[in-house]
Amino acid sequence: MVTIQDIADRAGVSIGTVSRVLNTKPDVSPTTRARILEVMAELDYRPSGVARGLALKKSRVIGFLAADIMNPNFPELARGVVDQARLRGYSVMFFDTRRDIEMEREAAHILEAEHVAGVVAPILEEELEDLGRLPDEGIPVVRIYRDRSSLRTPIVALDNVRAGVIATEHLIRLGHRRIAFLTRGPTCVSDSERFEGYKEALRSHGIAYGPDLVGECALTRESAAERTIQLLALPKPPTAIFASKDVMAIGAYDAVLESGLSIPRDVSVVGHDDIDASRLVRPLLTTMTTHRHRLGEAAVDLLFQYIDNTAEKQEERVFTAELVIRESTAPPQGD
Amino acid sequence: MVTIQDIADRAGVSIGTVSRVLNTKPDVSPTTRARILEVMAELDYRPSGVARGLALKKSRVIGFLAADIMNPNFPELARGVVDQARLRGYSVMFFDTRRDIEMEREAAHILEAEHVAGVVAPILEEELEDLGRLPDEGIPVVRIYRDRSSLRTPIVALDNVRAGVIATEHLIRLGHRRIAFLTRGPTCVSDSERFEGYKEALRSHGIAYGPDLVGECALTRESAAERTIQLLALPKPPTAIFASKDVMAIGAYDAVLESGLSIPRDVSVVGHDDIDASRLVRPLLTTMTTHRHRLGEAAVDLLFQYIDNTAEKQEERVFTAELVIRESTAPPQGD
DNA sequence: TTGTACGCGTTATCAC
DNA sequence: GTGATAACGCGTACAA
Numbered sequence: 001m002v003t004i005q006d007i008a009d010r011a012g013v014s015i016g017t018v019s020r021v022l023n024t025k026p027d028v029s030p031t032t033r034a035r036i037l038e039v040m041a042e043l044d045y046r047p048s049g050v051a052r053g054l055a056l057k058k059s060r061v062i063g064f065l066a067a068d069i070m071n072p073n074f075p076e077l078a079r080g081v082v083d084q085a086r087l088r089g090y091s092v093m094f095f096d097t098r099r100d101i102e103m104e105r106e107a108a109h110i111l112e113a114e115h116v117a118g119v120v121a122p123i124l125e126e127e128l129e130d131l132g133r134l135p136d137e138g139i140p141v142v143r144i145y146r147d148r149s150s151l152r153t154p155i156v157a158l159d160n161v162r163a164g165v166i167a168t169e170h171l172i173r174l175g176h177r178r179i180a181f182l183t184r185g186p187t188c189v190s191d192s193e194r195f196e197g198y199k200e201a202l203r204s205h206g207i208a209y210g211p212d213l214v215g216e217c218a219l220t221r222e223s224a225a226e227r228t229i230q231l232l233a234l235p236k237p238p239t240a241i242f243a244s245k246d247v248m249a250i251g252a253y254d255a256v257l258e259s260g261l262s263i264p265r266d267v268s269v270v271g272h273d274d275i276d277a278s279r280l281v282r283p284l285l286t287t288m289t290t291h292r293h294r295l296g297e298a299a300v301d302l303l304f305q306y307i308d309n310t311a312e313k314q315e316e317r318v319f320t321a322e323l324v325i326r327e328s329t330a331p332p333q334g335d
Numbered sequence: 336m337v338t339i340q341d342i343a344d345r346a347g348v349s350i351g352t353v354s355r356v357l358n359t360k361p362d363v364s365p366t367t368r369a370r371i372l373e374v375m376a377e378l379d380y381r382p383s384g385v386a387r388g389l390a391l392k393k394s395r396v397i398g399f400l401a402a403d404i405m406n407p408n409f410p411e412l413a414r415g416v417v418d419q420a421r422l423r424g425y426s427v428m429f430f431d432t433r434r435d436i437e438m439e440r441e442a443a444h445i446l447e448a449e450h451v452a453g454v455v456a457p458i459l460e461e462e463l464e465d466l467g468r469l470p471d472e473g474i475p476v477v478r479i480y481r482d483r484s485s486l487r488t489p490i491v492a493l494d495n496v497r498a499g500v501i502a503t504e505h506l507i508r509l510g511h512r513r514i515a516f517l518t519r520g521p522t523c524v525s526d527s528e529r530f531e532g533y534k535e536a537l538r539s540h541g542i543a544y545g546p547d548l549v550g551e552c553a554l555t556r557e558s559a560a561e562r563t564i565q566l567l568a569l570p571k572p573p574t575a576i577f578a579s580k581d582v583m584a585i586g587a588y589d590a591v592l593e594s595g596l597s598i599p600r601d602v603s604v605v606g607h608d609d610i611d612a613s614r615l616v617r618p619l620l621t622t623m624t625t626h627r628h629r630l631g632e633a634a635v636d637l638l639f640q641y642i643d644n645t646a647e648k649q650e651e652r653v654f655t656a657e658l659v660i661r662e663s664t665a666p667p668q669g670d
Numbered sequence: 671t672t673g674t675a676c677g678c679g680t681t682a683t684c685a686c
Numbered sequence: 687g688t689g690a691t692a693a694c695g696c697g698t699a700c701a702a
Contacts, residue, residue, distance in 0.1 A: 001392075001472070003679055014689045019681060027687055049448040050394060051679030053385040054694045057336075061428070061449075069410045069417070072611070079404050082431045086438075091445050093396070094429040096417050103421075110426050113384040114396075137336065221615060250615050257617070276407065277612040280556060280585050282592070338695055349673045354697060364671060386695030389678045 002043045011039045022047055053115050060090050062303065063111040063119040065104070065131070069096040072246075072275040073292050074122075077144065080296020081120055088304060090117065099123075105130040112137055118303040120144065120296075124189065140306035144299050145190065154306065154315040156299040160190050163288050163321040164197020164242075167270050170286070170323055171240040172205050175331045176268060178213065180231045180238035182224055182248045185216040191244040194272065198242060213238055217248060224251025225258075232259050232267075239267055239332040246271035246278045246287055249328075253281060264330035274324060283327030290321045337378045346374045357382055388450050395425050397638065398446040398454040400439070400466070404431040407581075407610040408627050409457075412479065415631020416455055423639060425452065434458075440465040447472055453638040455479065455631075459524065475641035479634050480525065489641065489650040491634040495525050498623050498656040499532020499577075502605050505621070505658055506575040507540050510666045511603060513548065515566045515573035517559055517583045520551040526579040529607065533577060548573055552583060559586025560593075567594050567602075574602055574667040581606035581613045581622055584663075588616060599665035609659060618662030625656045 004022070008015040013032060020028045021036045039045075053059035064081050066074055078094075085092050093116060095107040104123075108130040111119055121131055122144035134141050135153075143155045171179050181198045183191040195214070202209050212234060215227040224243065231238055232255060241256075243249035249271030256267050263269055263283055271278060274289035298317050305311040339357070343350040348367060355363045356371045374380075388394035399416050401409055413429075420427050428451060430442040439458075443465040446454055456466055457479040469476050470488075478490045506514050516533045518526040530549070537544050547569060550562040559578065566573055567590060576591075578584035584606030591602050598604055598618055606613055609624035633652050640646040 001679095005679080015680080016682085016689055016691090017687080020688090023681080029687060032687080046444055046448045048389075048450070048679050049445070050385050050388040050450050051694090052681075054383075054389050054678085054696090055680040055682080057694070059385060064429070069414050075404045075409060078429075079431055082404070082429065086441075091449070092429055094399070094413075094417065094427055096414055106421075109381050110384070113381045114426070115383070115385050247615070254617070275611075277615040280582070280612040281616055282589070336695095340695080350696080351673055351675095351698080352671085355672085358697080362671060367671085383695050386678090387697075389680090390695080390697045392678070 001048075002045045004045075004047065006043060007036060007039050007045055010043065011036045057115055058117055059115045061093050061114060061116045062090050062300070063095065063107070063114075063116045063121075064092045065095045065097060065107055065111075065119060065121040065123065067097055067099050067121075067123045072277075073273060073290065076292035077122060077296040080293040080298075081300055082296075083293075084297040084300035088300075097123075101129065108134060112139065118142070118307045120299045120303055140303060142299050142303045142306070144295055154302055154311075155317075156295055156302060157316060157318045158190070158290060158295070159318050159320045160193030161197040161200065163272065164194035164199075165201045166197070166321070166323050167194075167242050167272065167288055168198045168201035169205070170270060170325070170329065171242060171268060172201060172207065174240075174268065174329060176238075176240040177207055177332075178236060178238045178240070179207075180228075180241045181214040182227065182241060182243040182245075182252060183214060183216055184219055184244065184248075188244070194242075194244045217251070219245060219247060221247055221251040221254065224248035225254040226251075228252040228255030229259065232256065232261070237267075240329070241267060241269045243269065243271045246273045246275045246285060249285055249287065250277060250281055253285075253328075264328050265333060268329040268332070270323075270329055272321070278326075286326045286329040287324055288321040289324050291319055295319055336383075337380045339380075339382065341378060342371060342374050342380055345378065346371045392450055393452050394450045396428050396449060396451045397425050397635070398430065398442070398449075398451045398456075399427045400430045400432060400442055400446075400454060400456040400458065402432055402434050402456075402458045407612075408608060408625065411627035412457060412631040415628040415633075416635055417631075418628075419632040419635035423635075432458075436464065443469060447474065453477070453642045455634045455638055475638060477634050477638045477641070479630055489637055489646075490652075491630055491637060492651060492653045493525070493625060493630070494653050494655045495528030496532040496535065498607065499529035499534075500536045501532075501656070501658050502529075502577050502607065502623055503533045503536035504540070505605060505660070505664065506577060506603060507536060507542065509575075509603065509664060511573075511575040512542055512667075513571060513573045513575070514542075515563075515576045516549045517562065517576060517578035517580075517587060518549060518551055519554055519579065519583075523579070529577075529579045552586070554580060554582060556582055556586040556589065559583035560589040561586075563587040563590030564594065567591065567596070572602075575664070576602060576604045578604065578606045581608045581610045581620060584620055584622065585612060585616055588620075588663075599663050600668060603664040603667070605658075605664055607656070613661075621661045621664040622659055623656040624659050626654055630654055 008018045097103040119141045217223040217227040271287040274287045278285035339350045342353045356368045432438040454476045552558040552562040606622035609622045613620035
């Protein structure tokens, strides 16, 4: 390994000078700078990240703490984070906590021990417990996704209420009046917010909200299918379904098809998330796409406002999901 | 931040002793060890990873260099890697190179500068160019996935030939004789290997191989669908299709359905990879599952044989994908 | 068994 | 403009 000392020796200068060109400080003569640069190239010198980290008490690494790497939103989000970090010369250290408080605590400790410059964490505030200590240590944390709690941490959020409105209004505009809502229930924050949007859309279009049209189910195809069967068995069954997650929408497909009905002729379906599978099922699922890549990028942008201490008051960046109309929605049949 | 010095002061010992209990060295009296441990807990001491990294010239971090984070195999693979690393007290630094030689070179340099203990890279040997320098610097590299080239690097591989045999034999046992093969073509190493397996299975069952039954297409649903339409238009169309990737299998679904045929009644389909969507399409796709999580774990295991210098001769660990029979395969209709 | 002192590769603060 | 030199926090001989 070639060190700063080697460069200094070879260039006939001191390590101080080498360090100066390394960090592009002003006071160094063009001549010596050129020579040093030359020697560095010649010896293929790479400054040690660890040594720098020690001296600066801050490394060029950011932490990325995923709650669940298997979440379909994760890959693109991660790409956004990694891309943006790379652009700034930072690498990312990655954790998969599975919403396990113990793992999270552990990750927080490691992140601290590694002197990371900052942390991006797509987790809810309740789960922030130990990560919360990081800012006190001078390590900024920005979260991704919104929740209801007060904002103690800067966050990049999704306007889930608005998404609920958009999805529901799409159905309403097509002429639907009996629109079911599939949700994981009140424990799921994003679902609850989309539920708000759903109700808001109904209200503003003068459509009565009926609790019998909302189906709670687990985040599996099977569970959603079961629940949808019940919805379809109602005296006045829905002509459209808004599922708070694509997987549940696909479960709804099963139920509709098994009931001998057809999509979108008999019932329209719109999902949320735009997962890969939404483009692989038949018919192609109309859904809300969340710009995961941009979310990731924005989180890192925001993070660097804190790392570089250029943070304005803006502690929150909100994105709105967009409707992607595909094949699963159409006007209702005359009934 | 609390340092080793703080602990030493508070415990009334020297940093040398503290360091010894930190690394669980033998020669330290139980009494002092206990006291030091107590003080460490009291002050919530976390040894600095960077400082240790500098002193040891080796950090407790491994690099994970993904060729493409959007690849459906990635998340589970990554989880396997992260899990296993965590078990050994290591964190993982993550890169997404997109098969870009420049990004890869960059990642290799950073990994080196960060003194990572080792690198796991799910990439082909041709792409190993700059990563190849790492072992010379004392940083072991283990690759995931097999390719044809000579093994210069330890690797965790998939027996794709065997997978091809298994998938094809499943179809043969069901009674199929005209089995098509969907592939990205000879440029895709894994596909080529599965192709070998496909031919091998046909041969060993006395079925003539016909090149007209192999369809080359891109890794998209649409492309696979197009190609399958042609296959189905053959004078003697296939009664079964083995697609080298699930996405292509799903494309084949489209073609079959659009031809007014039904799966699996008129044509059986088996894919490869067991992606999420294979469990979301209808009918559920019969496919080969690759134990991605175990692959990731095995890669880290192997890596640590080199990190700990306990490497045996075994430089390769081969996994065989398993058949998952779902709904897309059945005996052919009498014809 | 325990303490001392040096080294790891950089950055930063002084002098010169 | 440039060169010493002291941190940074820890591991490790070597000495005590």
